[in-house]
Amino acid sequence: MKNLISIIGGGISGLSTAIALKNKGFHVKIYEKNADFSSPETGVLLGANALHALNELGIMADIKKHGFSTDSWTILSDTGKELTEIYQLSKDYPTYTFIHRQDLIQILSQKIQHDMIYFNEKLSDFMYTPDGIDLYFENGKQVATEYLIASDGINSNIRKQIQPMKKLRYAGYTCWRGIFHNCPDYIKRRFSETWGPKGRFGIMPLSGNRLYWYALKNCPPHDPELSSWTTKELLYNFLYYHDPIPQLIDKTLDCHVVQHDIYDLDPLHQFTYDRIILTGDAAHAITPNLGQGACQAIEDAYFLSKSLESENELHLAFKKFEELRIERTRKITQDSRIFGKVAQIDIPFLCSIRNKMLSITPAAIHEHKLRNVFSLEENRG
Numbered sequence: 001m002k003n004l005i006s007i008i009g010g011g012i013s014g015l016s017t018a019i020a021l022k023n024k025g026f027h028v029k030i031y032e033k034n035a036d037f038s039s040p041e042t043g044v045l046l047g048a049n050a051l052h053a054l055n056e057l058g059i060m061a062d063i064k065k066h067g068f069s070t071d072s073w074t075i076l077s078d079t080g081k082e083l084t085e086i087y088q089l090s091k092d093y094p095t096y097t098f099i100h101r102q103d104l105i106q107i108l109s110q111k112i113q114h115d116m117i118y119f120n121e122k123l124s125d126f127m128y129t130p131d132g133i134d135l136y137f138e139n140g141k142q143v144a145t146e147y148l149i150a151s152d153g154i155n156s157n158i159r160k161q162i163q164p165m166k167k168l169r170y171a172g173y174t175c176w177r178g179i180f181h182n183c184p185d186y187i188k189r190r191f192s193e194t195w196g197p198k199g200r201f202g203i204m205p206l207s208g209n210r211l212y213w214y215a216l217k218n219c220p221p222h223d224p225e226l227s228s229w230t231t232k233e234l235l236y237n238f239l240y241y242h243d244p245i246p247q248l249i250d251k252t253l254d255c256h257v258v259q260h261d262i263y264d265l266d267p268l269h270q271f272t273y274d275r276i277i278l279t280g281d282a283a284h285a286i287t288p289n290l291g292q293g294a295c296q297a298i299e300d301a302y303f304l305s306k307s308l309e310s311e312n313e314l315h316l317a318f319k320k321f322e323e324l325r326i327e328r329t330r331k332i333t334q335d336s337r338i339f340g341k342v343a344q345i346d347i348p349f350l351c352s353i354r355n356k357m358l359s360i361t362p363a364a365i366h367e368h369k370l371r372n373v374f375s376l377e378e379n380r381g
């Protein structure tokens, strides 16, 4: 029997999209290449815009239970001097909510039925037919579907096939992420980023007495030296940064640290291709500087659901979805890139000028710029 809608990828995007469609009465099937939902041990920032979308999708209570929320984000110098505090960007939802990635995936996956997800199914190819699309999987399975949603992440093979000229852009820096368990009381639990000549270091509190941290350093892509760094080299690099940065690195086990080079996707002009739509990182991979990649994937699900309210036919709803999403995700991709360029300045002289400028600029100016990113309401289209 032919599927009506098939989703490739069981990440944040595939799962949120499946929930949105299920809420609208569609039976979808998700095909995930991995054997289960396991994901790296990291945290995720969910902005007020994502919380708003999750609330509309009926998932707010679980997020509240597992997340840690705050309205303030402090940017510090390497010596610990407060440069600015970006405060409350939303009236209706906490501006920043931090959650363990595995908790978020679990919350989302519990909202779909077991018979909607197929593991160990890696899509290898697809082909248009007169009335749909044939999907071919690496294990030899073949499935016919009327519509296809590509939620297969930043390296999406579906996107590469449809848009072979669109390339990923290396942002110029690599990122380590770690989780510090059993955080002692004397360590202040606040959302902060520290900008200095030896790199950028962020701290996000998680529920259950854990802190999620990330460190970013400029380097060429696939740098063999930096990709072999353990917490020992990271500690040496950030040794003179203010407390509690050295302690956090020192006390985090290497098995709790992951490292990735940072890329984004040159913005696409189209997310809908007849019976196929791209969502999440497959459509708009964003640098993590504003913590918006997963948030935009969740927004996609929300706006697809909205599009289904105004358009009866799926292909018209897909077109509407594209109209609502192209400009917003393009703008956030560019803003995030620019933010990263400023935050990653590591020449000492330029660093002190940047930090000085940041400290004398009223926080209201930063807040004004960020309010639109962290707000869903104004972007409904």
Ligand SMILES: Cc1cc2nc3c(=O)[nH]c(=O)nc-3n(C[C@H](O)[C@H](O)[C@H](O)COP(=O)(O)OP(=O)(O)OC[C@H]3O[C@@H](n4cnc5c(N)ncnc54)[C@H](O)[C@@H]3O)c2cc1C
Binding pocket: 008, 009, 010, 011, 012, 013, 014, 031, 032, 033, 034, 043, 044, 045, 046, 121, 122, 123, 124, 151, 152, 153, 154, 156, 157, 175, 177, 260, 262, 279, 280, 281, 282, 286, 288, 291, 292, 293, 294, 295, 296, 297
């Ligand atoms: C260092 C870093 C920090 C970040 N921090 C944040 C943050 O704080 N807040 C935030 O909002 N975003 C953040 N992001 C971005 C966020 O992680 C992504 O935007 C988000 O995970 C995208 O979800 P997705 O479902 O589109 O893609 P993915 O999470 O990549 O999921 C894609 C899924 O598709 C599956 N798949 C791939 N190919 C196939 C195939 N051929 N067949 C079947 N299945 C397939 C994969 O196994 C995977 O499960 C960060 C990113 C990085 C790199």
